[in-house]
Amino acid sequence: MNNSFSxxxxxxxxxxxxxxxxxxxxxxxARANDGRDVKGVAVEWQKKLYAKGWVAPGWPKELGGTxxxxxxxxxxxxxxCNAGAPDVVPFGLxxxxxxxxxxxxxxxxxxxxxxxxxSEDWWCQGxxxxxxxxxxxxxxxxxxxxxxHYVVNGAKIWTTYAQYAxxxxxxxxxxxxxxxxxxxSFVLIxxxxxxxxxxxxxxxxxxxxLNEVVFDNVRVPVENLIGQEHQGWTYAKALLxxxxxxxxxxxxxxRNLAEIIELAKQQTNHKGRLIDxxxxxQRLSDIEIELMALEYMDLRVLASMSAGDxxxxxxxxxxxxxxxxxxxxQELRMETIGAYSASLRVDEFQNELHREGSSSRKExxxxxxxxxxxxSNEVQRNVIAKAVLGL
Amino acid sequence: MNFEFNEEQMMLKDSIVKWAQDNYSFEQRAVSRNNDxxxxxxxxxxxxxxxxLSVPFAEEYGGYGxxxxxxxxxxxxxGKVLITxxxxxxxxxxxxxxxxSVDDNVKTQLIPQIIEGGLLGALAVYEPQSRFDVSNIKTxxxxxGDVYVLTGSKSxxxxxxxxxxxxxxxxxxGEQNDETGLxxxxxxxxxxxxxxxxYELMDGQRAADINFDNAVGQLVSELxxxxxxxxxxxxxxxxxxxxxxxxxxxxxxxxxxxxxKTRKQFGVPISSFxxxxxxxxxxxxxxxQVKSLLVGTLCELSDENTSxxxxxxxxxxxxxxxxxxxxxxxxxxxxxxxxMGLTDELTVGHYVKRxxxxxxMFGNADFYQDKFNQLSYGQS
Ligand SMILES: Cc1cc2nc3c(=O)[nH]c(=O)nc-3n(C[C@H](O)[C@H](O)[C@H](O)COP(=O)(O)OP(=O)(O)OC[C@H]3O[C@@H](n4cnc5c(N)ncnc54)[C@H](O)[C@@H]3O)c2cc1C
Numbered sequence: 001m002n003n004s005f006s007x008x009x010x011x012x013x014x015x016x017x018x019x020x021x022x023x024x025x026x027x028x029x030a031r032a033n034d035g036r037d038v039k040g041v042a043v044e045w046q047k048k049l050y051a052k053g054w055v056a057p058g059w060p061k062e063l064g065g066t067x068x069x070x071x072x073x074x075x076x077x078x079x080x081c082n083a084g085a086p087d088v089v090p091f092g093l094x095x096x097x098x099x100x101x102x103x104x105x106x107x108x109x110x111x112x113x114x115x116x117x118x119s120e121d122w123w124c125q126g127x128x129x130x131x132x133x134x135x136x137x138x139x140x141x142x143x144x145x146x147x148x149h150y151v152v153n154g155a156k157i158w159t160t161y162a163q164y165a166x167x168x169x170x171x172x173x174x175x176x177x178x179x180x181x182x183x184x185s186f187v188l189i190x191x192x193x194x195x196x197x198x199x200x201x202x203x204x205x206x207x208x209x210l211n212e213v214v215f216d217n218v219r220v221p222v223e224n225l226i227g228q229e230h231q232g233w234t235y236a237k238a239l240l241x242x243x244x245x246x247x248x249x250x251x252x253x254x255r256n257l258a259e260i261i262e263l264a265k266q267q268t269n270h271k272g273r274l275i276d277x278x279x280x281x282q283r284l285s286d287i288e289i290e291l292m293a294l295e296y297m298d299l300r301v302l303a304s305m306s307a308g309d310x311x312x313x314x315x316x317x318x319x320x321x322x323x324x325x326x327x328x329x330q331e332l333r334m335e336t337i338g339a340y341s342a343s344l345r346v347d348e349f350q351n352e353l354h355r356e357g358s359s360s361r362k363e364x365x366x367x368x369x370x371x372x373x374x375x376s377n378e379v380q381r382n383v384i385a386k387a388v389l390g391l
Numbered sequence: 392m393n394f395e396f397n398e399e400q401m402m403l404k405d406s407i408v409k410w411a412q413d414n415y416s417f418e419q420r421a422v423s424r425n426n427d428x429x430x431x432x433x434x435x436x437x438x439x440x441x442x443x444l445s446v447p448f449a450e451e452y453g454g455y456g457x458x459x460x461x462x463x464x465x466x467x468x469x470g471k472v473l474i475t476x477x478x479x480x481x482x483x484x485x486x487x488x489x490x491x492s493v494d495d496n497v498k499t500q501l502i503p504q505i506i507e508g509g510l511l512g513a514l515a516v517y518e519p520q521s522r523f524d525v526s527n528i529k530t531x532x533x534x535x536g537d538v539y540v541l542t543g544s545k546s547x548x549x550x551x552x553x554x555x556x557x558x559x560x561x562x563x564x565g566e567q568n569d570e571t572g573l574x575x576x577x578x579x580x581x582x583x584x585x586x587x588x589x590y591e592l593m594d595g596q597r598a599a600d601i602n603f604d605n606a607v608g609q610l611v612s613e614l615x616x617x618x619x620x621x622x623x624x625x626x627x628x629x630x631x632x633x634x635x636x637x638x639x640x641x642x643x644x645x646x647x648x649x650x651x652k653t654r655k656q657f658g659v660p661i662s663s664f665x666x667x668x669x670x671x672x673x674x675x676x677x678x679x680q681v682k683s684l685l686v687g688t689l690c691e692l693s694d695e696n697t698s699x700x701x702x703x704x705x706x707x708x709x710x711x712x713x714x715x716x717x718x719x720x721x722x723x724x725x726x727x728x729x730x731m732g733l734t735d736e737l738t739v740g741h742y743v744k745r746x747x748x749x750x751x752m753f754g755n756a757d758f759y760q761d762k763f764n765q766l767s768y769g770q771s
Contacts, residue, residue, distance in 0.1 A: 033575055202734070210730075339751050342594075344592055366733075368725045372733070376729065
């Protein structure tokens with residue numbers, strides 16, 4: 001057993017660190033923290049990563065990937081979080097691209113992948129529907145063949161950032177079979193198509209990221225079908241597994257923990273600094289100890305992936321524990337700041353604590369979703385019960 | 392023994408329920424919440440007409456002469472409909488501190504105005520460095536003839552933006568963290584030297600940061616002795632807010648149970664999953680715990696034989712329990728609603744945010760548990 005990096009890894013770590021230091025400029029950081037120009041910041045940042053050749057570590061090297069080992073990917077993620085740099089928007093680079101790479105034809109690869117790599121297209125994910133959330137296979141959005149087109153009717157919901165999207169990848173029903181998982185197809189739909197409407201859904205963090213996307217007789221060329229008709233479920237499942245491994249977010253949580261400690265050094269009461277308060281320390285260490293265990297859990301999965309295994313049900317474990325820890329940290333951060341977390345907007349006249357408080361609360365509110373999306377934690381527990389414990 | 396509200400209290404509660412049914416649907420509430428002041432002046436006038444604004448005040452000033460139980464009776468109902476009108480800032484905090492004042496002229500003059508709905512007030516205590524400590528006060532007040540001049544800043548003053556009058560805690564002697572040396576001053580909110588920066592809070596209510604630069608104030612407490620009476624005001628306000636929180640918890644639990652019975656996944660209502668049933672049983676029990684300790688607290692506080700120490704201990708226990716159980720109930724309500732729980736359109740998030748707000752006011756769970764520890768087991 002050993003948990004140390006090789007000399008080459010350490011060298012790589014220096015390179016990555018230097019990159020973030022230079023390219024993630026204070027100006028970009030300020031705009032990212034401000035949160036108003038979501039698309040502008042994401043595209044600009046992703047283009048920088050693309051220029052360096054680092055935008056798609058998960059892709060095969062010949063298509064624009066990095067060819068990194070799992071350990072190098074881990075180092076990159078850690079350094080990114082330490083630098084406070086945003087992750088890439090996942091829908092194109094991390095979600096639809098792997099599906100196109102594995103199941104798309106050569107034309108589709110040539111048409112879509114380079115534009116994803118260069119952040120020229122913004123993608124969104126059209127899976128959930130009003131009637132099908134946890135029970136995704138119940139989806140009803142219909143695609144009927146009409147010559148060389150599908151005609152799509154129905155509605156998708158909770159579609160993150162659909163308001164910015166050029167394309168949506170959708171699960172649609174192309175047929176009815178005894179097994180509901182059959183008859184689902186994976187199609188790519190141009191958001192500019194006639195009959196596509198995006199309705200905003202405002203969320204409890206007082207922000208707009210969610211939408212309803214309605215399809216009214218939208219004509220989609222059959223060449224936008226991925227793989228075989230009726231086989232979309234298989235492709236989607238492969239993609240869901242992908243989504244789940246990146247969800248432990250150990251590095252992010254470590255950074256958040258470090259920031260909370262800094263905040264708690266500044267907060268004082270008559271007993272002294274908050275960080276010296278045994279009660280506060282207890283809460284902090286309750287979380288940090290779980291986080292340490294999670295980190296090694298994550299590394300163990302990483303090691304077995306290096307050895308060639310695909311992540312199995314342990315991904316569910318990472319997701320449950322990872323999101324629980326994230327939420328505990330979001331809560332503690334808000335309480336560390338205290339009453340300032342109550343202010344809704346960040347206006348100019350208000351002090352630094354108002355800014356910290358308001359953004360911490362916003363993250364706390366949005367953070368409630370982490371245990372709901374990507375397969376809710378209840379559904380993940382069902383997976384473990386069934387697949388690991390054989391119940 | 393009798394753990395129910397009495398007939399008059401039930402009538403008060405009913406009058407709120409009735410009024411809210413006709414005037415305070417979620418959509419109607421959104422209209423008044425979204426105007427510049429964050430509430431409706433028209434509603435406030437109605438509250439006065441219906442006598443609700445007289446509840447906590449002594450009869451000699453034209454009040455209803457209610458105690459903490461009467462106050463809890465109304466805030467519980469206000470919690471169920473998420474009132475954004477400034478009940479807490481004007482009635483409970485400003486009104487409470489005013490009632491505790493030793494200046495009878497001021498009381499005779501101002502209390503009737505509150506009761507009539509013509510005066511809004513705010514209590515300015517906490518400062519940027521105070522966190523939850525009422526004694527951590529830097530704002531100074533210096534005598535100048537028969538008035539005082541105040542200099543310093545107060546943060547997150549509830550209702551501070553719309554207030555006509557402010558009651559301000561300031562230091563008249565001693566060091567920054569001393570409990571003695573604090574005095575309470577009445578300051579005209581529009582006086583020279585008072586600068587207010589109002590803003591919206593997560594629960595739709597409003598607050599302000601207020602700066603005092605040689606602003607004129609009138610002493611209304613005993614000189615240097617405002618700490619104790621003010622802590623009593625905060626204690627009463629805490630109990631009223633816990634009653635409000637219990638109304639919120641009840642509503643959240645009910646909404647969640649109803650939703651899970653109608654939401655179908657995998658061909659069945661999600662309420663049929665035992666994993667979810669047990670969670671809802673836990674939140675139900677959490678609410679019942681709060682309700683029981685609330686009733687107990689109200690009884691003990693109404694009993695004149697209860698010692699000051701015991702009263703503080705019970706309140707600290709209640710606030711700790713409300714914070715912890717409220718957090719659980721809020722989290723579960725969102726989680727069990729799935730994506731719907733994240734929407735601003737649904738009432739759930741609004742109830743959760745009001746509860747979070749309550750659990751950040753005057754102290755969080757850690758603060759009150761620490762206080763409980765000290766009161767129970769000696770200095771830590
Ligand atoms: C912020 C956010 C962003 C999202 N972004 C996208 C997106 O971009 N694209 C997209 O397609 N979708 C997106 N989603 C949707 C997300 O995938 C769904 O919300 C999720 O699948 C849950 O479905 P639901 O909301 O319908 O909840 P439901 O399935 O109705 O679940 C309600 C509750 O019941 C529980 N439950 C359900 N089934 C069981 C069971 N068998 N056993 C025990 N408990 C159960 C759930 O865990 C949950 O607590 C997003 C959601 C959120 C909140």
